[in-house]
Amino acid sequence: xxxxxxxxxxxxxxxxxxxxxxxxxxxxxxxxxxxxxxxxxxxxxxxxxxxxxxxxxxxxxxxxxxxxxxxxxxxxxxxxxxxxxxxxxxxxxxxxxxxxxxxxxxxxxxxxxxxxxxxxxxxxxxxxxxxxxxxxxxxxxxxxxxxxxxxxxxxxxxxxxxxxxxxxxxxxxxxxxxxxxxxxxxxxxxxxxxxxxxxxxxxxxxxxxxxxxxxxxxxxxxxxxxxxxxxxxxxxxxxxxxxxxxxxxxxxxxxxxxxxxxxxxxxxx
Amino acid sequence: xxxxxxxxxxxxxxxxxxxxxxxxxxxxxxxxxxxxxxxxxxxxxxxxxxxxxxxxxxxxxxxxxxxxxxxxxxxxxxxxxxxxxxxxxxxxxxxxxxxxxxxxxxxxxxxxxxxxxxxxxxxxxxxxxxxxxxxxxxxxxxxxxxxxx
Numbered sequence: 001x002x003x004x005x006x007x008x009x010x011x012x013x014x015x016x017x018x019x020x021x022x023x024x025x026x027x028x029x030x031x032x033x034x035x036x037x038x039x040x041x042x043x044x045x046x047x048x049x050x051x052x053x054x055x056x057x058x059x060x061x062x063x064x065x066x067x068x069x070x071x072x073x074x075x076x077x078x079x080x081x082x083x084x085x086x087x088x089x090x091x092x093x094x095x096x097x098x099x100x101x102x103x104x105x106x107x108x109x110x111x112x113x114x115x116x117x118x119x120x121x122x123x124x125x126x127x128x129x130x131x132x133x134x135x136x137x138x139x140x141x142x143x144x145x146x147x148x149x150x151x152x153x154x155x156x157x158x159x160x161x162x163x164x165x166x167x168x169x170x171x172x173x174x175x176x177x178x179x180x181x182x183x184x185x186x187x188x189x190x191x192x193x194x195x196x197x198x199x200x201x202x203x204x205x206x207x208x209x210x211x212x213x214x215x216x217x218x219x220x221x222x223x224x225x226x227x228x229x230x231x232x233x234x235x236x237x238x239x240x241x242x243x244x245x246x247x248x249x250x251x252x253x254x255x256x257x258x259x260x261x262x263x264x265x266x267x268x269x
Numbered sequence: 270x271x272x273x274x275x276x277x278x279x280x281x282x283x284x285x286x287x288x289x290x291x292x293x294x295x296x297x298x299x300x301x302x303x304x305x306x307x308x309x310x311x312x313x314x315x316x317x318x319x320x321x322x323x324x325x326x327x328x329x330x331x332x333x334x335x336x337x338x339x340x341x342x343x344x345x346x347x348x349x350x351x352x353x354x355x356x357x358x359x360x361x362x363x364x365x366x367x368x369x370x371x372x373x374x375x376x377x378x379x380x381x382x383x384x385x386x387x388x389x390x391x392x393x394x395x396x397x398x399x400x401x402x403x404x405x406x407x408x409x410x411x412x413x414x415x416x417x418x
Binding site: 060137143199 | 291
């Protein structure tokens with residue numbers, strides 16, 4: 001057993017350090033002065049009193065009882081369903097307004113991969129947002145990384161599945177796509193925000209970026225079904241640009257909200 | 270923490286916020302990570318607010334006389350002094366794990382992180398603590414810790 005193994009034991013052990021160390025770790029401590037010092041230091045931390053199980057139970061009960069006058073937050077699956085329904089409805093509305101011309105030029109593989117990647121990205125973002133609504137939730141991916149991870153994954157998939165071509169009228173056609181997709185993102189942002197307001201968002205900037213990106217993906221999805229241009233540059237810059245724009249606007253909105261709340265608190269103090 | 274008053278303000282703000290968002294507590298879920306997550310956010314907001322206020326404060330030409338040190342009874346222990354030298358994220362994890370008695374999963378929940386990330390931070394913190402304990406001069410903190418039962 002080496003110092004790293006001792007670390008692992010210490011990290012996974014209960015609060016009382018030495019009492020729970022296995023014989024192998026104890027043996028290492030005999031020979032390693034550095035680890036011995038560390039264990040002593042951690043043992044010295046035992047001064048702070050952790051709340052007793054009885055107190056925690058009392059706290060849990062009083063919180064649960066106190067939930068009666070307020071409307072408790074609905075289970076996660078309702079929020080997941082609500083986010084999904086809004087997403088699908090607005091994309092369907094967008095396709096109804098603009099038409100589905102992309103499917104006639106895409107190969108079945110391109111259609112499946114594109115829509116699958118967009119659906120998976122929306123699923124990851126929705127799941128992260130629903131978890132962020134409840135403080136102390138278990139996160140599979142750290143919320144701070146989710147928007148960037150989703151964006152990079154989507155860009156990689158699109159770059160892999162579509163070919164880079166030389167497109168005429170790149171800027172004009174791209175600008176018209178951006179203008180067509182962005183309003184659907186904006187349309188989705190409002191109901192998403194209304195849903196999020198039900199929870200307790202502790203990091204508005206992160207939640208704002210994720211919500212903006214999700215709303216932007218609504219516009220991107222509508223464009224992916226509508227736009228018959230299959231140039232990878234066009235898709236990466238103009239279609240995914242709608243999602244990126246949404247993330248930036250969402251982040252800025254979260255930042256503004258955070259500042260407004262802090263100003264209000266400062267004034268109160 | 271800047272002062273005892275500041276700590277009291279933050280504590281009060283934490284309870285107010287807990288009361289305001291009490292509908293988000295899901296019965297059956299562990300209560301401590303929920304409380305810690307809210308308290309953590311209040312502390313971050315408090316730091317930022319204090320920082321902004323200090324930025325706007327104007328420097329005085331003559332400093333007022335410092336009041337005599339009052340024995341507050343909350344002097345830092347040897348462990349606190351040692352842990353205070355760690356980076357914020359690592360300090361938070363070690364404190365929650367070893368002082369708060371939270372499990373890895375609970376710390377991950379409280380810090381909006383993953384269990385893997387918590388383990389990594391704790392490992393780095395322990396490595397840093399080992400180095401700190403090595404370089405401390407004799408008669409300093411290391412000896413103080415050795416004297417503990």
